[in-house]
Amino acid sequence: MRIPVAVAGAAYDVVIAEDFGGLGAAMAAGRDSGRCVVVTNPVVGPLHAAALLHELRGAGWQPEVVELPDGEANKTLETWQALVQGILALRIDRHTPVVALxxxxxxxxxxxxxxxxxxGLPLVQVPTTLLAMVDSSVGGKTGVNAPQGKNLVGAFHQPALVWAALTTLRTLPDDELRCGFGEVVKHAVLQGEDALAACEALAPALVRRDASALARVVADSVRTKAAVVAEDPLENGRRAVLNLGHTLGHALEAVCGYGTLRHGEAVAIGLLGVTRYAAARGWLDTPDLPDRLLALSLALGLPTRVPAGVEPGALAAAVGFDKKRARGMLRLVVPSAPGRVDLRSIPVEEVPLLVQALLSDP
Ligand SMILES: NC(=O)c1ccc[n+]([C@@H]2O[C@H](COP(=O)([O-])OP(=O)(O)OC[C@H]3O[C@@H](n4cnc5c(N)ncnc54)[C@H](O)[C@@H]3O)[C@@H](O)[C@H]2O)c1
Ligand SMILES: [Zn+2]
Structure with missing residues (x-):
């Protein structure tokens, strides 16, 4: 399946495929294959690099491999610097693609x-987590963390191609798969009834990692993200809707301690919370949405409650400090129905009500 993305003057395909077959030819796309640089890490490399290198060589590429250390803790300026130096040491030219595996x-x-x-070198994204397939590989945001905060140094750089080989998900640990489900559900709520109903119907198959179920939700998710990004490539307005569930999700991550609750899990709880809040404020046109999201989260193995011991006061403070706050108002993405969300300005005095929605038991 090939999903065309047009954004910021760039046009590229997101290919959702069973494996890597055809990737080498797609990467060449009308010009000569030559050298390319495959970037991977010590966890993914041993699992999937051999198949990728085989495919690339078969299509006439001469791939070089550069390794990065694994993990968010290594998403640093130092790692970026070492990688750039590793790439330059290969004496590549401006047309040499970087392939991120x-x-x-x-x-x-x-x-x-x-x-x-x-x-600027051509970039080929070969995402191997569900989260990367449905979220980070599409849209052109790149970067690293700084001591001052997450993702504070970076650039918009659209890929030339994104190749999601579903077979790579077979080796993904369960908690990483769940993380991806959090963003999949968020995208489904943004897209509308069709996508949400598909997630509901396919949930048992998704948990079993059924390839056709995964292909369907990855495609829906990519289309949703691509459409939002195409409208607002540099995040000046509409792209903020992608933060649905994230204001509460980020607050939860901060209060629980990063790593306790995984990002996608925190987003799932945050999505449920903001939907309940919308219901409490009478903004929901489809009153069954909180119950549907609760059932869907349970079916996908996502958490539905704030972990025990989290203080409402600490959560409220973390929500209030969210970066989307401006002049006593909190900018919040609020659903009114599947496929309809609004960016609303909430007075910070409302934050306790928002937190209550997060803590209220089903
Ligand atoms: N650029 C964007 O628009 C965007 C959007 C969302 C998130 N992000 C970023 O994405 C990052 C999170 O990505 P992630 O959740 O993929 O985390 P990750 O890249 O750390 O991957 C999670 C773990 O799974 C391992 N792994 C990856 N693929 C595997 C496979 N197929 N089999 C076995 N293990 C595998 C990884 O090596 C790692 O240990 C964060 O840094 C976040 O800021 C960026
Ligand atoms: Zn997210």
Whole structure:
């Protein structure tokens, strides 16, 4: 399946395929294959690099491999610098593609290296986590963390191609798969009834990692993200709807301690919370949405409650400090129905009500 994305003057395909077959030819797309740089890490490399290198060589590419250390803790300026130096040491030219094989961390760092080395190299994203397939590999945001905060250094650099090989998800740990489901459900709520109903119907198959079920929701999710990004490539307005569930999700991550609750899990709880809040405020045109999201989260193995011991006061403070706050108002993405969300300005005095919605038991 090939999903065309047109954004910021760039046009590229997101290919959702069983495996890597055809990737080498798609990467060449009308010009000569030559050298390319595959960037991966010590977890993903041993699992999937051999198949990728085989495919690339078969299509006439001469791939070189550069390794990054694994994990969010290594998404740093130092790692980016070492990667750029590793790429430059290969004496590549401006047309040498960088192929990012891994999850969102690999994609973000390799993407930033591709954006900056020689002022820009072609980037091919080969996402191997569900989160990277449905979220980080599409839209052109690249970058690393700084001591001052997450994702504070980076560039917009659209890929030339995104290739999601579903077979790579077979080796993904369960909790990483669940994380991806959090963003899939968010995208389904943004897209509308069709996508949401598909997630509901396919939930048992998704948990079993059924390839056709995964293909359907990855495609829906990519289309949703691509449409939003095409409208607002540099995040000046509409792209903010992608933060649905994230204001509460980020607050939860901060209060629980990063790593306790995984990002996608926190987003799932946050999505449920903001939907309940919308119901409490009478903004929901489809009153069954909180119950549907609760059932869907349970079916996908996502958490539905704030972990025990979390203080409402601490959560309220974390929500209030969210970066989307401006002049006593909190900018919040609120659903009114599947396929309809609004950016609303909430007075900070409302934050306790919002937190209550997060804590209220089903
Ligand atoms: N650029 C964007 O628009 C965007 C959007 C959302 C998130 N992100 C970023 O994405 C990152 C999170 O991405 P992630 O959740 O993919 O995390 P990740 O890249 O750290 O991957 C999670 C773990 O799974 C391993 N892994 C990856 N693929 C595997 C496979 N097929 N089999 C076995 N193990 C595998 C990884 O090596 C890692 O240990 C964050 O840094 C976040 O900021 C970026
Ligand atoms: Zn997210």
């Amino acid at each position: 891994g999850g969102g961390v690999t994609g973000d760092i390799a993407g930033f290296a591709a954006a900056t080395a020689l002022r």
